[in-house]
Amino acid sequence: xxxxxxxxxxxxxxxxxxxxxxxxxxxxxxxxxxxxxxxxxxxxxxxxxxxxxxxxxxxxxxxxxxxxxxxxxxxxxxxxxxxxxxxxxxxxxxxxxxxxxxxxxxxxxxxxxxxxxxxxxxxxxxxxxxxxxxxxxxxxxxxxxxxxxxxxxxxxxxxxxxxxxxxxxxxxxxxxxxxxxxxxxxxxxxxxxxxxxxxxxxxxxxxxxxxxxxxxxxxxxxxxxxxxxxxxxxxxxxxxxxxxxxxxxxxxxxxxxxxxxxxxxxxxxxxxxxxxxxxxxxxxxxxxxxxxxxxxxxxxxxxxxxxxxxxxxxxxxxxxxxxxxxxxxxxxxxxxxxxxxxxxxxxxxxxxxxxxxxxxxxxxxxxxxxxxxxxxxxxxxxxxxxxxxxxxxxxxxxxxxxxxxxxxxxxxxxxxxxxxxxxxxxxxxxxxxxxxxxxxxxxxxxxxxxxxxxxxxxxxxxxxxxxxxxxxxxxxxxxxxxxxxxxxxxxxxxxxxxxxxxxxxxxxxxxxxxxxxxxxxxxxxxxxxxxxxxxxxxxxxxxxxxxxxxxxxxxxxxxxxxxxxxxxxxxxxxxxxxxxxxxxxxxxxxxxxxxxxxxxxxxxxxxxxxxxxxxxxxxxxxxxxxxxxxxxxxxxxxxx
Numbered sequence: 001x002x003x004x005x006x007x008x009x010x011x012x013x014x015x016x017x018x019x020x021x022x023x024x025x026x027x028x029x030x031x032x033x034x035x036x037x038x039x040x041x042x043x044x045x046x047x048x049x050x051x052x053x054x055x056x057x058x059x060x061x062x063x064x065x066x067x068x069x070x071x072x073x074x075x076x077x078x079x080x081x082x083x084x085x086x087x088x089x090x091x092x093x094x095x096x097x098x099x100x101x102x103x104x105x106x107x108x109x110x111x112x113x114x115x116x117x118x119x120x121x122x123x124x125x126x127x128x129x130x131x132x133x134x135x136x137x138x139x140x141x142x143x144x145x146x147x148x149x150x151x152x153x154x155x156x157x158x159x160x161x162x163x164x165x166x167x168x169x170x171x172x173x174x175x176x177x178x179x180x181x182x183x184x185x186x187x188x189x190x191x192x193x194x195x196x197x198x199x200x201x202x203x204x205x206x207x208x209x210x211x212x213x214x215x216x217x218x219x220x221x222x223x224x225x226x227x228x229x230x231x232x233x234x235x236x237x238x239x240x241x242x243x244x245x246x247x248x249x250x251x252x253x254x255x256x257x258x259x260x261x262x263x264x265x266x267x268x269x270x271x272x273x274x275x276x277x278x279x280x281x282x283x284x285x286x287x288x289x290x291x292x293x294x295x296x297x298x299x300x301x302x303x304x305x306x307x308x309x310x311x312x313x314x315x316x317x318x319x320x321x322x323x324x325x326x327x328x329x330x331x332x333x334x335x336x337x338x339x340x341x342x343x344x345x346x347x348x349x350x351x352x353x354x355x356x357x358x359x360x361x362x363x364x365x366x367x368x369x370x371x372x373x374x375x376x377x378x379x380x381x382x383x384x385x386x387x388x389x390x391x392x393x394x395x396x397x398x399x400x401x402x403x404x405x406x407x408x409x410x411x412x413x414x415x416x417x418x419x420x421x422x423x424x425x426x427x428x429x430x431x432x433x434x435x436x437x438x439x440x441x442x443x444x445x446x447x448x449x450x451x452x453x454x455x456x457x458x459x460x461x462x463x464x465x466x467x468x469x470x471x472x473x474x475x476x477x478x479x480x481x482x483x484x485x486x487x488x489x490x491x492x493x494x495x496x497x498x499x500x501x502x503x504x505x506x507x508x509x510x511x512x513x514x515x516x517x518x519x520x521x522x523x524x525x526x527x528x529x530x531x532x533x534x535x536x537x538x539x540x541x542x543x544x545x546x547x548x549x550x551x552x553x554x555x556x557x558x559x560x561x562x563x564x565x566x567x568x569x570x571x572x573x574x575x576x577x578x579x580x581x582x583x584x585x586x587x588x589x590x591x592x593x594x595x596x597x598x599x600x601x602x603x604x605x606x607x608x609x610x611x612x613x614x615x616x617x618x619x620x621x622x623x624x625x626x627x628x629x630x631x632x633x634x635x636x637x638x639x640x
Contacts, residue, residue: 293576
């Protein structure tokens with residue numbers, strides 16, 4: 001008996017070590033957050049996450065490059081769904097690592113979405129839901145054995161007591177039955193915690209009474225009675241698990257370090273400086289110039305282009321100000337200099353910063369082609385039923401099937417007319433062979449003068465049907481040609497920017513569509529081969545506009561700011577921002593090969609180095625505008 005007790009105690013201690021340790025998971029989560037924020041990344045999962053974030057940014061870049069926003073689902077996947085692909089592709093060793101990783105991805109999702117991490121946000125995160133879905137399934141399976149053990153002990157069918165404060169309430173004597181306690185409960189501690197829930201205890205008490213009652217009626221099926229009631233109790237363990245899930249989310253909200261941003265305080269300083277400038281006229285140029293100069297510094301070094309509020313504010317103010325300046329142009333002197341500045345700024349905004357960025361070519365991104373985001377890109381570009389390819393092909397197929405049915409109806413009408421003529425004895429025989437023809441009864445009254453009215457009555461409906469059929473068919477074929485042209489243009493762009501692997505897989509997909517799923521479009525396969533696939537050998541390199549790169553975007557915004565300052569305000573005010581613009585345009589030009597691409601507001605910036613040719617127009621225009629402002633001030637000083 002002593003040896004059995006020792007073995008049982010060792011078993012309990014072992015199973016306890018396998019339970020979910022929430023404090024350990026939370027500490028690991030905080031460590032992941034600290035490593036990510038400080039940049040000292042050492043955790044293997046975090047290394048994998050950083051690599052996957054680059055693939056995620058590339059996926060979104062290629063998706064918008066080729067198709068724009070192709071997701072037409074009513075419930076659009078949120079950011080947590082995309083990050084959950086990282087979670088599902090990683091092999092964790094412990095449940096603590098799984099939970100910590102799910103919590104970190106919730107944190108990362110809120111950070112990219114520029115929103116506060118709340119308990120509700122965590123509860124809705126895909127990775128967090130995935131973890132607790134699996135955890136709930138495992139606990140529910142083990143709960144059946146755990147509650148069967150409790151029931152068996154309380155009715156006196158085993159003397160091995162579960163690790164709970166229990167008493168044997170009944171003593172059922174069944175000689176031919178022996179209950180064996182489970183030895184594979186990896187979450188025994190978790191189960192004992194959930195057992196303490198009042199709802200579970202109430203349900204368990206009722207189940208125990210039913211087991212005793214059924215055992216009296218049918219003792220031979222005592223095992224079935226216990227297992228059935230244990231399964232009923234286990235079914236309700238979902239409620240305390242959900243409460244535990246909510247507790248974890250609330251705890252994460254409390255312990256996560258709040259991200260502090262004090263840059264909004266500059267607006268208060270600006271407001272104070274504005275009031276001071278209104279009050280003290282002699283300091284007005286200095287104060288306003290200092291404000292605009294500091295804002296220019298902020299724009300280059302600290303501006304967050306993925307922030308919806310900042311981007312919207314700067315965009316509206318500077319773009320509308322620029323447009324208003326263009327309308328006021330005839331009233332400003334010298335006109336020609338302002339016209340040159342406006343034209344140069346517009347040209348800098350139009351021409352790409354990098355005409356051909358080889359480093360962004362898909363065939364140069366081998367690691368991306370092996371990631372989960374490549375499969376997602378492929379699905380959204382042409383595999384998914386809501387992809388543009390699927391939509392175009394369905395429309396083309398629908399048009400052709402409608403045409404086919406209408407054509408069959410016309411043929412049936414012709415056949416019906418011939419059958420009617422045959423029944424009247426006008427046509428005696430019809431041959432449908434290589435020497436097809438019809439044999440007529442020339443003596444029939446149908447051909448006489450008296451039969452003219454009958455002839456018109458017979459062929460008039462057929463004439464109307466044929467006329468409407470031809471009108472509809474012309475309209476259908478125009479619609480078909482428009483959709484086909486759109487499909488070919490989209491497919492050409494897809495193939496143009498695709499790596500050879502994606503190009504080949506797309507070709508196989510098209511062949512399968514036309515040969516198997518939509519055979520009525522099989523003749524289009526040769527069109528695709530000739531116009532799309534035959535000359536597609538080299539992957540095109542996309543261009544990068546100044547608005548897609550962080551530093552060039554900041555410089556063009558500062559350039560517009562400096563131009564507007566000089567256009568509407570005293571030239572002295574533009575001295576500060578003009579000097580800043582000269583300095584940052586030189587810095588930007590020297591560092592232009594280190595690109596930070598803006599993909600989307602909820603996507604991380606895509607960092608890369610390029611050896612491709614750079615268009616320096618935006619930097620030259622910035623220097624020109626700044627120099628013009630400074631020279632204007634210098635000339636005014638000389639004239640005095």
